[in-house]
Amino acid sequence: MDSARSWFQKFQPRDKSKSPAVPASHGKDPGKPPVDDAPSSATKQKVAAAKQYIENHYKTQMKSLQDRKERRWMLERKLQDAEVPAEEQNNILKHLEKKETEYMRLQRHKMGVEDFELLTIIGRGAFGEVRLCREKTSKSVYAMKKLKKSEMLRRGQVEHVKAERNLLAEVDSAYIVKLYYSFQDDEFLYLIMEYLPGGDMMTLLMRKDTLTEDEAKFYIAETVLAIESIHKHNYIHRDIKPDNLLLDLSGHLKLSDFGLCKPLDSSNFPNLNEPDYTPGKGAKPLPDNTSRLTNSSAPKRTQQEQLSHWQKNRRMLGVFYSWYS
Known part of the structure; x- marks a missing residue:
């Protein structure tokens, strides 16, 4: 009974009038420096990331529920x-x-490497390899990009890989390689992308030697559309070359390999979305450097010499790319 009474008295609220006076330092030792209880920048970043993840999760759930109700309503109306x-x-x-x-x-199912049948290797890179794979359930063929985590950390390329994955997930364009799945295990990251059996532009140039004017216009136009699609989402590729321009089964071009891409903050470039600036009457014209370029001491080549020089350099460039790719 006494023990129960003592426990009961412990949990009784204390009378504030009988409490001892609190010193001006609020119980802290004035000899010790004050402790900074503010969270660190790393903690703030983790909190912001967790908040963003939770908001995106519930936003996706609400949108999925709304889409489901709309599909049912449309079906009922049609019936x-x-x-x-x-x-x-x-x-x-x-x-x-x-x-x-x-x-x-199916949406709740977490994809893994065990869901795919691994086929032949079609390419190797600095962090891993790219190989053909077949999904076991649908029998669809994809290109699996396998990246080694330890190598990425050693070279400090984590942010580039994140930017590549975010770009592929964000940009939906007919001129960009599509990303279907992304997952990871303890050792590797996996990107499951569409397989383009037409090869790359470098192989096409080496095989055909010279494109016709219509072919050149066609591929240049699709390359411009591919670059425009990523620029609209504030990304820059930084690795445009024929090896990264792939062809699908029907011969259309798609841009790939975003390992060096970089996201841009549009707030740092306020003039990007503004109309072109036209200088007024009082504006000074740009310096004319054409005379300096044309009056160089280098001997001029004939058109035939320029063509043969260009073909020779292009073949050497093709050999260089095939050696290091």
């Missing part, structure tokens, strides 16, 4: 307009619910 009997309408709606449940189950 009513078609004057489908009530019993058949119920069966169709039940079938839709079943398909929606299967789709949500």
